[in-house]
Amino acid sequence: MEFPLRINKYLAETGISTRRGADVLIAKGIVFVNGKKATIGQMVAKTDNVEVRTSKQAAPTEYTYIAYHKPAGELTFGGSEETERDLLMRLEKEYKVTGLTPVGRLEKANAGLILLTNDGRVTRKLFAAEAEFDREYLVTVDKRMFGAVYAQLERGMKIEREKTKPAKVERIDSKTFRFTIQEGKKHQVKRMLAACGYQIMKLVRLRVATVSLGKMKPGQFRVLKGAELTEFLEALSIK
Structure with a gap:
């Protein structure tokens, strides 16, 4: 991500919303930059x-960090009670958890680890252009993977005029593998595999930086604390 950039592009690049959806959030007055309400085009x-707050949420007096197992078929962001709830609505309705923003997102069909926090520094650190924090996935594709494809992914490749950093691939069977990247480009795993001629049949995010999905079942969450939180914040150089 190259700075400076328009706030709607920032929210899109960090996976919080689409550009058009970001403008709607800004117009609602729930996007803040350095504690002040953002304006369209800023x-x-x-x-x-940069923070996205619920309509009546005040500036946080302390930070909270949550790891959540998003089920396949659930929206990360942008749902409504009239059409389809997203994970924020689920957390509020079932667990009374409010005031947090997803750090990035997963497509509706995908599952796995989503981090949520009211600490805008986390999003900024994870999506910085120079950031090198692991994002590990368990991926199943539509046909047999060959050694030449693994090698191409591990070297890094061009996707739509962007060069990716080298990935790490660990084969599990002919169609399933662990895939680790160190970038947060939009739909990066999907785009890299599509460029190699493959379609994702199943994707589960297993880890972001030092935080792992662990044994959580879909729909469950845990609050990061103690040694796990300390290790995560230290990895991001957040004090």
């Missing part, structure tokens, strides 16, 4: 703290 610098 430019965001690398050092700015």
